[in-house]
Amino acid sequence: MSVPYLLSRIAVMALVTYLIRMLPFVLVRRKIENQFVRSFLYYIPYTVLAAMVLPDMLFATSCIWSAVVGLAVAAVLALLGKKLITVALCACASVYIAELILGLFS
Amino acid sequence: MKRGLRDGIPIFLGYLSVSFSFGIAAVSKALPVWSVILTSLTNLTSAGQLAGVSLIAVFAGIGELALTQLIINIRYALMSLSLSQHVDASMTTGHRLLCAFFMTDEIFALCRAQEKPVSNRYMYGVGLISAFGWGLGTTLGALAGGILPETVRIALNPALYAMFIAIVLPQAKKERAVFWVAGLSAGLHCVVRLAPGIRALSPGFALILCAVAAACVGAWLFPKKEV
Numbered sequence: 001m002s003v004p005y006l007l008s009r010i011a012v013m014a015l016v017t018y019l020i021r022m023l024p025f026v027l028v029r030r031k032i033e034n035q036f037v038r039s040f041l042y043y044i045p046y047t048v049l050a051a052m053v054l055p056d057m058l059f060a061t062s063c064i065w066s067a068v069v070g071l072a073v074a075a076v077l078a079l080l081g082k083k084l085i086t087v088a089l090c091a092c093a094s095v096y097i098a099e100l101i102l103g104l105f106s
Numbered sequence: 107m108k109r110g111l112r113d114g115i116p117i118f119l120g121y122l123s124v125s126f127s128f129g130i131a132a133v134s135k136a137l138p139v140w141s142v143i144l145t146s147l148t149n150l151t152s153a154g155q156l157a158g159v160s161l162i163a164v165f166a167g168i169g170e171l172a173l174t175q176l177i178i179n180i181r182y183a184l185m186s187l188s189l190s191q192h193v194d195a196s197m198t199t200g201h202r203l204l205c206a207f208f209m210t211d212e213i214f215a216l217c218r219a220q221e222k223p224v225s226n227r228y229m230y231g232v233g234l235i236s237a238f239g240w241g242l243g244t245t246l247g248a249l250a251g252g253i254l255p256e257t258v259r260i261a262l263n264p265a266l267y268a269m270f271i272a273i274v275l276p277q278a279k280k281e282r283a284v285f286w287v288a289g290l291s292a293g294l295h296c297v298v299r300l301a302p303g304i305r306a307l308s309p310g311f312a313l314i315l316c317a318v319a320a321a322c323v324g325a326w327l328f329p330k331k332e333v
Contacts, residue, residue: 001162006137006162009168010141012168012171013145013158013171017182020182021186022202023183024187028191031191035329041188042330043320044321045188046278046284047316048313048314051291053270053274054295054296055300060263061263061264070264070268074267074268074271075271078275079276081276084113087268088272089116089265092265095263
């Protein structure tokens, strides 16, 4: 793989990705009035995030049970209104511990 | 800016582990280390980059490469559109040109979930620490496959997902509509990804399809008076 080949391909990827992100952000300046569109844009982050968590989170660790432990810990702490960083670190720690314990039985 | 940097720490941790895996995967496709790092620094997107280096490795056409990026990353256009409705007056055209680079799933979600419209400084804070994590993780992964023990690397994987949960669930508790809409989206996605037959759909496309469908149902059944 030559340097010009790699540079040109990386540039194309970067350009396409940047344009997709930049154009709507720069061009849409006024408030959208349509209630359906406004509601849609309000719900979109929650639907995207929810779909990113499930089912992918279940397969992100070495077995589904440690993932379920992490999911449960994160869910409980989130419902208690803990900070993002607290929820994230506790979920990671719980998965680490769960994997250690599960490792004892395998 | 400081608040953005602090709020971005979970994204930093999550990106560190995801990009670490990306670094390992990309180098294993015989791409030189510098090109893998450059890809991460200029693209800042997980699924797109992974698909991209796979195509580069097999000398695919430039048009195919561009089209693949367009399909996988088109969801960012939707996010940019959504966030354009939730920024304050400090977000001038110049700042929008720069901030748009940081429009990833995670950064968008964090900014959109802020109670008040976000300023350019907040988005720079979140964006810079996240991009730093992405670049650092890629570099570490590309340079040496085994820097972190496998057990630690795996335990870092849920960081991003946990953060998503921490964004969605408190709002779902407060607002019944968000609960149903987010639940519908996750349920649809499980069916589309796991049901035999339709599993062949590309992951990026399946995600956006489910998210858009659920948000449409939400906008139809639970229109928001004030957003």
